[in-house]
Amino acid sequence: MYNFDFYNPTRIFFGKDRLDMIDKSVPANAKVLITFGGGSAKKSGLIDKVKANLGTRTVVEFGGIEPNPRYETLMKAAEVVRSENIDFILAVGGGSVIDGTKFICLASHYKGDARDLLKFGFAQITSSVVEKVVSFGAVLTLPATGSEMNCGAVISYEHGKFPVMSELAYPKFSILDPTYTFTLPKIQVANGVVDAFVHTVEQYLTYPVDARVQDRMAEGILQTLIEIGKTTVNEPENYDARANHVWGATMALNGIIAVGVPQDWATHMIGHELTALFGIDHGQTLAIVYPALLEVCRDQKRAKLLQYAERVWTITNGSDDEKIDRAIQNTRDFFESLGIKTHLSEYGVTADQIPEVVEQLKAHGLTALSETGAITLDVSRKILETAF
């Protein structure tokens, strides 16, 4: 097990009917900005319920944060924060709204050009960079990204997606009521399962470092997602399945399974380029890239692939290579069983566009990905070809 640091101060209120915790958690006299996305939270009446729970506090709304939230949109919100003297933000939405809100919190009072904040990558943005940060809480409506309990965000600017990490951007609290996700379109639920699944394997399927608790916890999240995946997609009002989906997605990226282990975020990095170039949903890009990445990197990941085959998929017969083949095929089949296609060609991308993706990886400096840095641009190309 490697040395590690762990810190996660986000307070979670999980379950049915938890909106009363807003009044108890938001400072009494705060002027509050509610951020949200395309309007479904408004149409469903959730925003009204949130406002009712803010009592007499003054509330300003900022809607229209898009999937893969864009820098320009967020800077408009930051302007509202400044002009309206906002003290606290309530993000009502999924990962994009929460990610976007983290950036608004960091950027609103940043003294330089806020595009600076896109340049830190996975390095922490500290209080020496951003002196004053707005606090926020979240009401989650989409189980997928884990943003409700971590300090990371991904912000889109021009043709890139930029990670932004800051302990200053942990939600003060997040309300996770599975019933608020009942009205999601099936495809978003399926994307959410894939996102949580791939987050988990990206912190697990690397090489062994004898981190037994972490491995077993990751395997437990994967097994849970496999067990409830089809149900949570096909029976949107099945509370138990959805509750396990929600909590699994949160646990997949709150840092707890990441401690002391190597990580491989190549699938997300390559996937981000597919979203930026072709507008493919984030979850879909992961379902495209991941099985292909496992195929191409099967030697690099051999020991952990065998563990994954045995413990997650209960594959105990056959040669090692046969076990790995079946584990990869099961992974692909699982994504497909949720209604997510796993081949790039099925999304209208043509083979001659693959070099364009590789160019973007190069332009963003993503030339040595994975737990070992062995996914060079050539390997990324091979992964994309395998995924085609």
Next chain:
Amino acid sequence: MYNFDFYNPTRIFFGKDRLDMIDKSVPANAKVLITFGGGSAKKSGLIDKVKANLGTRTVVEFGGIEPNPRYETLMKAAEVVRSENIDFILAVGGGSVIDGTKFICLASHYKGDARDLLKFGFAQITSSVVEKVVSFGAVLTLPATGSEMNCGAVISYEHGKFPVMSELAYPKFSILDPTYTFTLPKIQVANGVVDAFVHTVEQYLTYPVDARVQDRMAEGILQTLIEIGKTTVNEPENYDARANHVWGATMALNGIIAVGVPQDWATHMIGHELTALFGIDHGQTLAIVYPALLEVCRDQKRAKLLQYAERVWTITNGSDDEKIDRAIQNTRDFFESLGIKTHLSEYGVTADQIPEVVEQLKAHGLTALSETGAITLDVSRKILETAF
């Protein structure tokens, strides 16, 4: 899955050579009290290393916090905090030192009779009760109680052990360096494994509520402790085994496996009386009580016992009752394999002393224990007789 709240702001620094984080984490001009136990941390040179990492800060020492830390001892430390104007405490030790330090932090500036703080049981002591609380960090030397990453303590006063819970008492940080535990006596290591194991089952082996991630995480901790138990006891300098022991023990009681599930702390409650009356080590009391409790409560816990048998012990053959029998026997054998005897009679207690234990449970109001409240005094007596 039940509704739940989760919050845990303790920062963890895990691994080799992490003492440099003290200087980065303790306020720059703080006057620091170092609390410790019987002197082994002093003899080993750890206290000196800790002091070296405090640089020019003024340091006061308070040693002699005993196992099952006593109210009177802790109040002497509280007097030091007040008379020396201590700003920050560094606890260097195991669960007793850290538990004791939490109480010192809460009691030092409490305005009433500090024995009031023993009356809250599992209810939170809030800032409306204790206005000013001293902050503290910990350097862990014994993997067992999980106190290094939770907000609970158990304090001994007269013939009772009293739980004390307060979010105000979370360690600001804890340094978990497995090498600091290499010099522990074998029995303390074994007790630590049992303590972590029983913490885990107390949050797991109740009745099913379809909390899949939590169940699998608990099972993962149990499997880890089973895998590394004998090694961490018999090969004290086996870093990997000890690292898994340390992290397993922390994860077993930092709240993460407790969320949304029923809990059964009967074994700890009955065990506390055995420690208070007969001076039996805490870990040993758990190894005595738990297998007997499973036997007596096998109907109440039937569904989860079968899950435990299958997933933790890979018992798949035989009738349900045979599976449960084997799971209970395996649990007992596991404790014995660590060198911990599991029968009350092996600790010099006689059968006619059992009513005395039951009387103490009654005196402390522990008359309806377990996840259902079904462990009445009669059932506790039966457990103790079965454990004899």
